[in-house]
Amino acid sequence: MIQVREYARLTTDANATPSLDCGIVNSSTFAWLQDLASRWNKSEPIALIDGHGSLRLGSYVGYLQSPTGEAIEILPKTGLGAEDPQAARRILQRMLMTSLDVRPRTAGDAKLRRMRQPLHEWIFRQFLTELQRLVGRGLRFDYQRVDEESRFIRGQLRLSQQQRQPLGRRHLFQISHDIYTPDRLENRLLKTTLSYVLANCKSGENWRRANELTHRMADIPPEQEPLRAMNNWRSNKLMQDYDAIRPWCELILAKLNPNFQQGQHRGIALLFPMEQLFEKYVEVSLRHELPAGIQLKAQASSQYLLRHKPQGSDISTTMFQLKPDLLLRTPLGDQVLDTKWKLLDQCAWTSDKKYNIAQSDLYQMFAYGHKYQHGRGHMMLIYPKHPAFTEPLPPFHYSESLAIWIAPFCLESSRLVSGGWEAHFPQTTNKRPLASL
Known part of the structure; x- marks a missing residue:
């Protein structure tokens, strides 16, 4: 299996030196990747042409498998142990578990440290663990x-x-x-997922568990149209035991199983945009830390940049919706939090580098501050913590009344690094600090 990280180069040049930043693929896989990139309909491109016989990956992590079976694992570029794929894989696993809001019971650090499986085998393992627990307690009839x-x-x-x-x-x-x-929709979906895992896992332990569970669920038929049936999965008090397995079931059916994908070139593309994954990771982590009565709203969308009355019209309309990643709603007022998946450098404060902060991000926060906070108070930009960015920066002031803090978020502890910002976000620290160094 080829192992690379975000923004890596994939090439058909057999003379290239393989590394986390360069992977060598065969010509069939390269043609499939080109086709996949041309049909990719998300806002961020999956890959860009980088010369003859070469592609540059975008900011996605996950697992790719071409129709010929060649596999590529894409890990996050975290800056933590530049050449340690195991550390990057553990962080990706933790981010996925947190983002899916999986029960802490399945996300222990000791278990994560023992896992050296590729991402797709790890996902199979999580599904099988939850299914084993569910079957042991009794399936819903x-x-x-x-x-x-x-x-x-x-x-x-x-x-x-x-x-x-x-x-x-x-x-x-x-x-x-x-x-x-036991022949009900949810169980049929589990049987369909289990059948795929049994047929495609390479890990001996995963195969053994899948084979055992297949025998125990022999009386349940598979679901014929699983992707459509997922929309009818019941989530109520009687089905609470199924809540933990549902996200793994959806991942495998929707992204890991080429039989349920559209098109003729049916490879596997289990990909997660890092910007969105980091945003969700921060949101879920912070939400668990907030005291009662404090709300954290994701993707608030109540404000617009402009109002405009077209010529000849009696009605003015709003234009350019403003959607900060997170909005902290407290009795003292709203506070904007925004996440950025980018590696800052706390020592690069010179006029040309400016800590590697994008000017457009600060313009965006300026608009958020005036529309959501009426030009007053404190906001925060959140970036991943890494060796070159270990502590919050001193505040930046737009004016005497509006300031912004830039703080690192620890990917390993799932917490903000503590610092001077805490005095200006008191509602987040009533219970305990969101983070400590």
Whole structure:
């Protein structure tokens, strides 16, 4: 399996030196990647042409498998141990678990340290762990109406059908009754996912567990249209035991199984945009730390940059919606938090580098501050912590009344690094500091 990280170069040049920043693929895989990139309909490109026989990956992490079976694992570029893929993989696993809001029971650090499997095998493992727990506690059964011909009467007699019975079959009864069965949509989806895992896992431990569970679920048929059926998955009090396995089931069915994908070139593209993954990771982590009564709203969208009345119109309209990543709603007022997946340098404060902060990000925060905070108070930009950015920067002032803090978020502890910003975000520290160095 080829192992690279974000922004790596993929080439067909056999003379290139393989590393986390350069992977060598065969010509068939390269053609598939070109086709995948041309059909990619997300805002961020998956890859860009970087010369003849070469592609430059975008800011995505995950797992790719071409139709020929060649596999590529893409890890995050965290700046933590530049040549340590195991550390990068552990961070990616932790971010995925947190973003999916998986129960802490399955996300222990000791377990993560033992996992040296590729991303897709790790996802299979999480699914099998949850399924094993679910089967051990007992799958949810449901009543199902059955119409059949029987020698004995039970349930209801279907009179109209019984009256049409031929003379030679008058001793048999047309009946309708309920049976208590595990054949329900959620279990069929689990069986479909399990069948795929059994057929495609390479890990001996995963195969053993999948094979055992397949025998225990032998009476449950697979779901014929799983992607459409996922929309009908029930989430209620009676189905709480299924909540933990659902995200893994969705991941495998929607992204890891090429049989359910569209198009003729059916490879696997399990990819996560790092900007969105980091945003979700920060959101879920902070939400768990907030005291009662404090809200953290993701993707607030109540404000617009402009109002405009077109010529000849009596009605003015709003234009250019402003959507900060996170909005902290407290009794003292709203505070904007925005996340950026970029590596800052706390020593690069010179006029030309400016800590590697993008000027456009500060313009964006200026607009957020005036629209969501009425030009007053404190805001925060959150970047990943790494060896060159270990502590919050001193505040930046837009004016006497509006300031912004730039703080690192520890990817290993899932917390903001503490610092001077805490005095200006008191509602986040009532319970305990969001982070410590």
